[in-house]
Amino acid sequence: MTSSSSKGPPEKLGMGEFEIIAKFFAPLATDPGAFGLKDDVASVQPRAGHELILKTDAIVAGVHFLPGDPADLVARKALRVNLSDLAAKGAEPAGYLLSLSLSAQTQTEWIARFAQGLAEDQKVFAISLLGGDTTSTSGPTTVSVTAVGWMPLGTIPRRSGAKPGDLVFVSGSIGDAGAGLALLKGEKTAPQKARDALVSRYRLPQPRLALGLALRGLARATIDVSDGLLADLGHIAQTSGVRISIEASAVPLSPSLVEVQGKDQAAIVRAATAGDDYEIAFTAPAAQRDAVMQAAAQTNTPVTEIGRVEAGEGAVLLDTVGNEISVSRTGYTHF
Amino acid sequence: MTSSSSKGPPEKLGMGEFEIIAKFFAPLATDPGAFGLKDDVASVQPRAGHELILKTDAIVAGVHFLPGDPADLVARKALRVNLSDLAAKGAEPAGYLLSLSLSAQTQTEWIARFAQGLAEDQKVFAISLLGGDTTSTSGPTTVSVTAVGWMPLGTIPRRSGAKPGDLVFVSGSIGDAGAGLALLKGEKTAPQKARDALVSRYRLPQPRLALGLALRGLARATIDVSDGLLADLGHIAQTSGVRISIEASAVPLSPSLVEVQGKDQAAIVRAATAGDDYEIAFTAPAAQRDAVMQAAAQTNTPVTEIGRVEAGEGAVLLDTVGNEISVSRTGYTHF
Numbered sequence: 001m002t003s004s005s006s007k008g009p010p011e012k013l014g015m016g017e018f019e020i021i022a023k024f025f026a027p028l029a030t031d032p033g034a035f036g037l038k039d040d041v042a043s044v045q046p047r048a049g050h051e052l053i054l055k056t057d058a059i060v061a062g063v064h065f066l067p068g069d070p071a072d073l074v075a076r077k078a079l080r081v082n083l084s085d086l087a088a089k090g091a092e093p094a095g096y097l098l099s100l101s102l103s104a105q106t107q108t109e110w111i112a113r114f115a116q117g118l119a120e121d122q123k124v125f126a127i128s129l130l131g132g133d134t135t136s137t138s139g140p141t142t143v144s145v146t147a148v149g150w151m152p153l154g155t156i157p158r159r160s161g162a163k164p165g166d167l168v169f170v171s172g173s174i175g176d177a178g179a180g181l182a183l184l185k186g187e188k189t190a191p192q193k194a195r196d197a198l199v200s201r202y203r204l205p206q207p208r209l210a211l212g213l214a215l216r217g218l219a220r221a222t223i224d225v226s227d228g229l230l231a232d233l234g235h236i237a238q239t240s241g242v243r244i245s246i247e248a249s250a251v252p253l254s255p256s257l258v259e260v261q262g263k264d265q266a267a268i269v270r271a272a273t274a275g276d277d278y279e280i281a282f283t284a285p286a287a288q289r290d291a292v293m294q295a296a297a298q299t300n301t302p303v304t305e306i307g308r309v310e311a312g313e314g315a316v317l318l319d320t321v322g323n324e325i326s327v328s329r330t331g332y333t334h335f
Numbered sequence: 336m337t338s339s340s341s342k343g344p345p346e347k348l349g350m351g352e353f354e355i356i357a358k359f360f361a362p363l364a365t366d367p368g369a370f371g372l373k374d375d376v377a378s379v380q381p382r383a384g385h386e387l388i389l390k391t392d393a394i395v396a397g398v399h400f401l402p403g404d405p406a407d408l409v410a411r412k413a414l415r416v417n418l419s420d421l422a423a424k425g426a427e428p429a430g431y432l433l434s435l436s437l438s439a440q441t442q443t444e445w446i447a448r449f450a451q452g453l454a455e456d457q458k459v460f461a462i463s464l465l466g467g468d469t470t471s472t473s474g475p476t477t478v479s480v481t482a483v484g485w486m487p488l489g490t491i492p493r494r495s496g497a498k499p500g501d502l503v504f505v506s507g508s509i510g511d512a513g514a515g516l517a518l519l520k521g522e523k524t525a526p527q528k529a530r531d532a533l534v535s536r537y538r539l540p541q542p543r544l545a546l547g548l549a550l551r552g553l554a555r556a557t558i559d560v561s562d563g564l565l566a567d568l569g570h571i572a573q574t575s576g577v578r579i580s581i582e583a584s585a586v587p588l589s590p591s592l593v594e595v596q597g598k599d600q601a602a603i604v605r606a607a608t609a610g611d612d613y614e615i616a617f618t619a620p621a622a623q624r625d626a627v628m629q630a631a632a633q634t635n636t637p638v639t640e641i642g643r644v645e646a647g648e649g650a651v652l653l654d655t656v657g658n659e660i661s662v663s664r665t666g667y668t669h670f
Contacts, residue, residue: 033386035493038494038495038574039491039493039494039495039574040390040420040423040424040494040558040559041388041389041390041420041421041424041426041491042388042389042390043386043387043388043389043486043491044386044387044388044389045386046381046382046385046386046488047381050381051378051379051380051381052378052379052381052387053376053377053378053379054376054377054378054379054432054465054466054481054483055375055376055377055432055466056432056433056434056466056467056468056479056481057434057468058434058436058468058470058479059470060436060470060471060472062472062473063470063471063472063473064470085375085376086376088375089375089376091376097389097390097391097481098391099391099392099393099434099479099481101393101395101477101479103474130389131389131390131391133391133392133393135393135395135398135399136395136398137395137397137398137474137475137477138397138398138474138475139438139472139474139475139477140472140473140474142436142472142474142477144391144393144434144436144468146389146391146432146434146481148389151378153380153381156374156376156378158370158374159373159374159375160373223375224375239373239374
């Protein structure tokens with residue numbers, strides 16, 4: 001048999017799994033259904049007239065975050081990439097489960113800061129840790145989160161809901177996180193202020209939960225932009241059996257991105273295929289345009305009309321004279 | 336920006352994430368709430384009078400399974416270690432989410448066999464894949480499962496429910512999986528038939544779901560035996576604020592284990608601290624002894640009375656004259 005520490009956290013931590021849970025994670029289990037992390041399971045009480053929404057997504061050091069990224073931001077990103085999916089559906093988050101595989105190099109300080117990041121976001125989003133699992137790995141640290149939320153029965157906007165005649169919208173700005181990653185990897189440089197803004201968009205996504213709620217009953221097909229704007233609208237087009245055409249000049253770019261990359265056609269294509277935006281892209285009937293803009297204003301969330309849904313297939317970028325822009329790849333192929 | 340395949344499955348697979356999902360995992364998404372894995376989230380419809388039970392647990396190659404273990408058994412083990420927690424609480428499983436981080440060495444054939452294992456167990460347990468995430472990792476393959484089940488409102492037996500005077504029971508036999516792992520690692524040898532039986536207990540846990548259901552209303556404190564019998568009963572003792580004493584001679588050992596390790600005191604201690612048993616250990620009022628044995632008979636599950644709950648603290652093994660057996664470690668320290 002292997003030694004008792006082989007299945008728990010890395011040995012060099014000098015703390016067992018139970019100590020780590022009691023010290024760092026039990027204080028995060030504020031929901032009564034988490035049983036203070038002192039039982040084998042978590043419980044979620046039913047909520048009248050609602051269905052439960054679930055989403056799981058893992059982030060891996062060296063793939064979805066950089067090993068040197070601050071631990072509190074890693075924790076918050078792991079949480080937020082899942083909350084972003086809930087946001088796109090208009091769900092109200094309730095809590096999350098955490099499955100943490102720690103690399104052999106992990107220090108106690110890293111875990112403390114990781115837990116601190118979770119604590120901060122639990123306050124921001126009014127959610128609780130519901131349960132978890134901590135183990136060691138000979139590979140990179142991997143953080144898998146399963147987010148749990150509520151949605152009124154039978155009201156989930158699906159990827160398949162887009163109809164010809166719908167307008168296409170996107171929240172916030174596109175391409176910032178991609179540029180932030182390129183900056184972190186030293187592939188480009190930027191003035192400090194623009195750099196900070198773009199890197200922050202890579203490290204700390206902003207799930208558009210308030211907007212998602214306000215769009216209930218208005219949006220017909222929704223998706224969160226993680227693979228890239230063009231790729232994700234391509235998912236909607238494919239699942240809905242429609243064509244989505246986007247006016248390249250309408251794709252919203254932030255001032256920081258324009259400062260660093262310009263705003264010519266190549267910059268727009270780059271932004272629309274970068275991924276990691278965690279904005280909401282959605283379609284809505286043309287008659288709802290004003291209501292959509294009201295929802296945006298009410299929630300203080302920028303929303304831009306970027307295109308339309310037509311008969312046909314695929315998602316394409318159009319130039320100013322309506323010609324299709326050739327794009328070699330549409331985005332990341334993760335989901 | 337990194338290449339499009341850096342976030343999805345390993346490049347050498349020659350298949351993108353969407354292809355892998357469509358080919359291997361979408362057929363497993365039989366529940367309507369999984370939306371055929373064609374949306375960002377999964378939905379679970381409420382069930383009248385029930386609360387939802389959640390459990391997440393990851394298994395890592397080289398830690399919880401051996402890199403050479405057959406992929407179908409890895410998949411089934413990842414699922415079953417979670418179902419075992421549901422079983423211990425008497426919950427009825429509904430489905431699961433899967434977060435899969437694949438090592439760079441992963442072959443398509445491995446994924447195919449992995450999915451085949453899930454398909455087999457979905458039939459055995461009448462559950463559906465609800466959602467998932469596939470990514471690559473530079474480290475060992477990691478399989479994180481979040482299992483979802485149902486429990487009648489307010490009836491979850493807790494770790495904290497044990498009371499002095501309760502009897503202590505355990506299902507099945509203890510120590511087999513630990514011996515199976517030792518055999519796989521070449522730390523010991525055994526005749527082929529005993530070897531096969533013990534290795535199978537390590538690779539393919541049997542969640543005691545039928546017994547768990549039958550014990551509803553009878554068991555007062557329950558836990559699934561994953562850390563080791565003594566360690567897990569120690570968790571009950573600590574959370575309940577009681578002492579649990581186990582008669583070493585009553586700990587159920589399988590014929591195969593006795594054939595390989597004998598049944599002297601050292602063998603019993605080894606079995607009670609080995610872990611990975613995935614049996615249910617539980618306490619029940621003495622007045623329920625007959626009802627417990629009836630539940631065992633009805634579900635064709637061996638159940639053995641092994642000790643009692645007293646005032647005090649800790650979980651201890653007693654020898655035949657009632658003296659405490661000194662044990663250097665109680666079990667694995669994962670949860």
